[in-house]
Amino acid sequence: SSNSLKSDARTFFEHENELLRQRRRNEFLTSYEYNTNVTEDNRKAMIAVATSNAAANKEMTRNVIASGYVDSSDEDIKRQATILGDLGIDVLPESDYKELLNAVSLMQSNYATATVCPYNKEGKCTLQLEPHIQERLSDSRDPKELKHYWRQWYDKAGTPMRENFKKYIEMTRKSARLNGYSSYADYWIHFYEDSEFEANLDKVYKAILPLYREIHGYVRYRLRSYYGDEIVPENGNIPMHLLGNMWAQQWDNALPLFTPYPEKPFIDVTSEMLRQNFTVRKLFELGDEFFKSLGMRALPKSFWDLSVLTRPADREIICHASAWDLYQDSDVRIKMCTDVNTHYLYVVHHELGHIQYYLQYEKQPTVFRAAPNPGFHEAVGDVIALSVATPKHLKSIGLSDVGKLDDESRINELFKNALKKIVFLPFAYTMDKYRYAIFRGEVEESKWNCAFWQMRSEFSGVEPPIQRTDADFDPPAKYHIDADVEYLRYFAAHIFQFQFLRALCTKAGQYVKGDPEKSLDNCDIYNSKEAGEAFSKFLSLGASVHWKKALNEFTGETEMDPSALMEYFEPLTKWLQAENQRLKVPIGWGDTDIQIS
Ligand SMILES: C=C(C[SeH])C(=O)N1CCC[C@H]1C(=O)O
Numbered sequence: 001s002s003n004s005l006k007s008d009a010r011t012f013f014e015h016e017n018e019l020l021r022q023r024r025r026n027e028f029l030t031s032y033e034y035n036t037n038v039t040e041d042n043r044k045a046m047i048a049v050a051t052s053n054a055a056a057n058k059e060m061t062r063n064v065i066a067s068g069y070v071d072s073s074d075e076d077i078k079r080q081a082t083i084l085g086d087l088g089i090d091v092l093p094e095s096d097y098k099e100l101l102n103a104v105s106l107m108q109s110n111y112a113t114a115t116v117c118p119y120n121k122e123g124k125c126t127l128q129l130e131p132h133i134q135e136r137l138s139d140s141r142d143p144k145e146l147k148h149y150w151r152q153w154y155d156k157a158g159t160p161m162r163e164n165f166k167k168y169i170e171m172t173r174k175s176a177r178l179n180g181y182s183s184y185a186d187y188w189i190h191f192y193e194d195s196e197f198e199a200n201l202d203k204v205y206k207a208i209l210p211l212y213r214e215i216h217g218y219v220r221y222r223l224r225s226y227y228g229d230e231i232v233p234e235n236g237n238i239p240m241h242l243l244g245n246m247w248a249q250q251w252d253n254a255l256p257l258f259t260p261y262p263e264k265p266f267i268d269v270t271s272e273m274l275r276q277n278f279t280v281r282k283l284f285e286l287g288d289e290f291f292k293s294l295g296m297r298a299l300p301k302s303f304w305d306l307s308v309l310t311r312p313a314d315r316e317i318i319c320h321a322s323a324w325d326l327y328q329d330s331d332v333r334i335k336m337c338t339d340v341n342t343h344y345l346y347v348v349h350h351e352l353g354h355i356q357y358y359l360q361y362e363k364q365p366t367v368f369r370a371a372p373n374p375g376f377h378e379a380v381g382d383v384i385a386l387s388v389a390t391p392k393h394l395k396s397i398g399l400s401d402v403g404k405l406d407d408e409s410r411i412n413e414l415f416k417n418a419l420k421k422i423v424f425l426p427f428a429y430t431m432d433k434y435r436y437a438i439f440r441g442e443v444e445e446s447k448w449n450c451a452f453w454q455m456r457s458e459f460s461g462v463e464p465p466i467q468r469t470d471a472d473f474d475p476p477a478k479y480h481i482d483a484d485v486e487y488l489r490y491f492a493a494h495i496f497q498f499q500f501l502r503a504l505c506t507k508a509g510q511y512v513k514g515d516p517e518k519s520l521d522n523c524d525i526y527n528s529k530e531a532g533e534a535f536s537k538f539l540s541l542g543a544s545v546h547w548k549k550a551l552n553e554f555t556g557e558t559e560m561d562p563s564a565l566m567e568y569f570e571p572l573t574k575w576l577q578a579e580n581q582r583l584k585v586p587i588g589w590g591d592t593d594i595q596i597s
């Protein structure tokens with residue numbers, strides 16, 4: 001009878017999910033060991049466990065496909081079979097698999113251990129990206145110093161990795177073909193379970209582009225008046241080393257150079273935290289308090305015992321922030337090299353968002369212990385960070401004495417947030433549009449570097465401070481390109497997080513459309529059990545249902561839709577259009593207008 005068939009299927013998947021859980025725990029424990037202690041032995045041990053797991057996963061997939069459960073009438077069984085039937089890079093023959101992991105781990109190690117020489121002074125060439133180089137890129141206003149660190153980093157973290165990157169492209173291309181995908185790009189895209197994904201992506205990009213062009217024009221204008229027309233052109237690309245970030249992915253670190261109303265008091269959270277002797281642990285406690293105030297999960301003791309929250313003095317670690325699910329007894333951890341400043345206050349909340357998601361869906365079968373849309377996982381922490389960063393919340397935790405901003409200070413605040421949230425979108429779009437083109441064989445290898453900079457110019461209107469050629473190879477200077485981490489998840493997250501914010505603020509009674517006293521940019525959901533309940537319900541589903549179904553229950557929407565983001569920034573959009581007209585600021589950069597293909 002169908003009942004007995006169903007119980008057979010349930011027994012089958014309970015067994016496979018339990019074995020998969022054990023494999024994932026072993027794999028992530030050895031990977032965590034390597035990430036928190038970068039040695040050759042740990043790297044080899046990690047590759048050994050991953051390789052044996054790949055063989056076991058192949059066996060599992062063979063069983064799942066042989067079972068025919070992918071055609072089950074039971075939606076849940078069918079979904080489990082579909083996801084478990086998809087192998088990814090594990091499909092590779094063992095020797096290829098080892099070569100791929102070797103290439104990726106060597107690129108990650110290089111990124112984690114690359115050091116550069118100090119600017120304009122003697123001294124050992126031991127400066128690291130975190131915190132030294134990032135600090136100089138953020139705080140220096142000397143174009144020569146900025147150019148020095150830009151060049152040193154790209155020459156050290158990029159070009160030497162060309163051969164490893166080439167191997168990575170070859171092996172991922174082979175894995176995609178063995179899985180029946182037309183390219184590794186299409187393997188990445190299938191995780192969004194949306195045949196319209198790429199078309200919708202371009203539509204969203206076009207929707208935010210006018211606001212981005214206004215921001216870009218205003219920033220170029222203000223940078224030009226600060227650095228002079230020798231350094232900053234009137235119409236062309238902005239030299240990226242002046243924008244406060246090694247990859248020009250967010251420009252808020254350079255805000256003091258282009259604050260709309262510089263005379264207005266500004267909430268400088270970093271100096272306030274330092275004045276109050278904030279510790280790294282305090283940053284994590286703030287985030288933990290926020291989730292607990294919503295009635296959501298608290299950080300377990302094991303988190304505090306087993307996480308690595310600051311750079312150890314006695315060993316190399318991979319500092320790039322990451323959150324870890326060790327698939328047993330709420331064993332969740334964060335590894336990052338935290339400093340006490342505004343940037344890391346955001347990163348801490350971003351990572352705690354991943355941790356909350358792991359805890360919320362931990363009771364799901366292993367196969368569903370994931371987000372149904374990669375963008376969801378990257379959006380959770382950011383939503384909380386948006387509340388934390390409001391004047392209202394900063395006042396409530398004693399980091400600011402201004403609770404409600406006047407119109408001009410509000411423009412300053414919205415502009416700061418736009419330098420993170422809007423500026424980021426063309427950058428994220430390019431990180432994967434570029435890799436899609438490489439994965440699909442659309443760019444000949446001798447042009448890989450120039451194609452990268454051509455796209456950074458086309459979509460973001462930024463360029464390197466020095467001429468780059470195809471003798472250089474710059475993409476691996478960005479962590480995610482070394483680590484085989486898909487990037488459109490962050491693009492999607494920057495859209496979804498405002499949809500989540502609007503839903504949560506509505507539930508918390510903090511947002512009412514059209515009510516200037518209850519606008520999205522001063523909504524603080526802290527202490528709202530109604531918001532927390534809706535969020536928990538959404539997150540606890542994991543990947544058990546299609547993301548459009550989960551989103552619809554949570555926000556009433558079924559698409560990645562930028563209207564919430566555009567509503568949040570609406571006052572700024574109006575102000576910028578008026579200000580750019582008043583100042584006669586030229587808008588745009590390339591000679592041709594952007595045509596999204
Ligand atoms: C903080 C993380 C770890 Se998931 C990160 O990589 N992010 C967070 C925002 C964008 C992206 C980046 O740093 O490039």
Ligand SMILES: [Zn+2]
Nearest residue numbers: 350354377378
């Ligand atoms: Zn993340």
